[in-house]
Amino acid sequence: MPTTAAAALSDLAATARAWPFEEAKKLVARVEKRGGGTVLFETGYGPSGLPHIGTFGEVARTTMVRHAFRVLTEDRIPTRLLCFSDDMDGLRKVPDNVPNREMLAGHLGKPLTEVPDPFGEHASFGAHNNARLRSFLDTFGFEYEFASATEYYRSGRFDQTLLKVLAAYDEVMAIMLPSLRAERQASYSPFLPISPTTGAVLQVPLVERKVEAGTVVYRDPDTGVLVEVPVTGGHCKLQWKPDWAMRWAALGVDYEMAGKDLIDSVKLSARICSALGAPPPDGFNYELFLDENGEKISKSKGNGLTIDDWLAYASPESLSLFMFQKPRSGKKLFFDVIPRNVDDYYTFLAKYHEESPAQRLENPVWHIHTGTPPTLDLPVSFALLLNLASASNADDRAVLWGFLKRQDAALSPENHPELDRLVGYAIRYFHDRVAPTKRFRVPEETERQALAALDAALAALPAGADAEAIQAAVYEVGRAVFPDTAKPGPDGRPGVSLAWFATLYQLLLGQERGPRFGSFAAIYGVPETRALIATALARTDG
C-alpha cells in the first residue's frame, strides 16, 4: 500500500490513460534503462519569427508531459525544460512587419544575434526576438530555462560533439544526401562556416576536412580564396537537421515533440544523433493546426487563428484545453471553436471536483493546471453570454451585467470576477465578430414615422422610467402603426403585430430578434436607445 499522498497519486498515474501519462511512461522506461539522471525536455524555435500559437501549444503540451512524469515518479527524478532558440541562424529575408527594413537588408545572411535590432531595444535582432519569446512564455507562467544557440556555440558547450560530427562526417553525409535533390547534394555540407570577413553564415561546399585539427576548409564565395576555420567555438554552425541531432547528443535531450510536417526531419536527425553515439530523444508528432478549410496554418499565408485572436476572446486556460485535446488528430483552429472550448473548460472544471482521484487524472483541467485546478462555478455559459451580448447590443459590461442581474440579483462583478472576465470576452467577441456583420435595414416611410413617435414617447417618459413603463410606451406607438385586431390586448383594445417588434430589431439592432424591448431599453438606457433611433432615422438609401 502506498504510504504517502504522492505515492498514492503515482500508483494511480501508473494506470492513467491520458496521453501525457502515456508519454511519461515512455520516459520512465528510458530513464530506468540508462540508470537515472536528470530528464531533459526540449522545445525549439527558429527565432526569425515571433512566438505563435504553435509555440504555445508545444510548450503547453511538453509541460503536461513533464508534470505527468513528475507525478509518476513522485518527483524523485529531476526534470528540466529547455526552450532553445536557434538564434545563430542566418537572416534569410527581411520580415515585413518590422521597422528599419533597409537597414536589415544590409545584414542578410548574418546570424540573427549579429544583426542589429530594428526596434533599437536590444543588442541584436536575435536578442530582441528572444526577449519576445521569453516574455510570451512568461505571460503564461511556464516553468522553463531559456537557451541561446549563439551562446551555446560560442561558449564551447557544443565543441566536443561538433568534433564528433566532423569525425562522423561521412556517416552524416550518407544519412543526409539521399534525402536531397541532385543539385543540392552537390553543394550540401552539414557545417556552415561563419565568414571571418563578412560575418555571414555560409552555405558552401567543403574543400577539405581536418579531423585532427578540428577545422574545415572552404572557398570564399566572394574572393575565391581558401579559408580554414575551426568547427568549434562558434566559428561554424550546423545545418538544421545535423544541428538538431548535435544538440540532442550534446545536451542529452530526452524528449522533444514536433509537428507532423517534421516527421521525416525527426527521423533523419535521430539517425544522425545515433551516429554521434547518443540515443535520440523520445517524443511524438502532433497533428498540425488547420484552418477552417483544413489547411495548415502558416504565418506567411495568414490563415487560421493567431494566439492574440484567441486571447482577445477567451482565456489561456481554454486554449490549453484545445491543446490538450487529441493532439494526434487534425484540429481546426478558427473562430467558431473558441466558445466551445471555453464552455468545455468550465464543464470539465465543475466535473473535476466531483470525480474520484483516478478520474481526475483523466480530466483535462488536471493537466492544464498541473494537478491543482481552481474551484469555480459559472452560473451561465459563455455561449449564453455571447447570445446575450449580441441580442442586447452590449457595448459595455454594464449592459450585460444588467441582464445577468435580472436573472440572478445576487450576481455582481465583485463577487464573481471570473464571470466578469467572461463578460469582457463576450463583449469583445460581439464587438469585433458579430457587430460588423450586422445588416441595418433602411427604414421605410411608415417606419420612420413610427420610430419618430417612439422617440417622442420615450422623451416624454419621466426620468428613471422602469421596464414596464417603457414597454407600455412601445405598445402605444405600435398599436397605432402596427395594429393586430385579431389579437386583442389585455384591456380589449387592438393588440400589436409581431411586425412592430421585428421592425425595431431590424432597424435598431441589425438583427431579426432581440430581448424584450422594455427591459432592453431600461437596461441599455433611454437616452442611449433614443440615440439608436436617431442613428436608424439617419440611414438613407445610397
Add this chain to the structure above:
RNA sequence: GAGCCCGUAGCUCAGCCGGUAGAGCACGUGACUUUUAAUCAUGGGGUCGUGGGUUCGAGUCCCACCGGGCUCACCA
C-alpha cells in the same frame, strides 16, 4: 512517391481497458413573458464508410478495401 489524420444524428463532434449508441447546435411540441431574445421541460431522428476476422458479445481490437483531406520530398 512516402507518411499521417479523418469517416458515428441535418451540422460540429464525444465515445475511456470491447458489454444494448451520446452531447452541443438545428428542428418539433409545451411552459413562462400581453410580441420577440434568453431560460426551463419534452420529442423525433443514426444498418457507427464497406467487407472480412478475433470474441459469448465489436463504433471500440486485427486485416483488406473505398472515400475525404493534409503534410513532406528547397529552407527552418
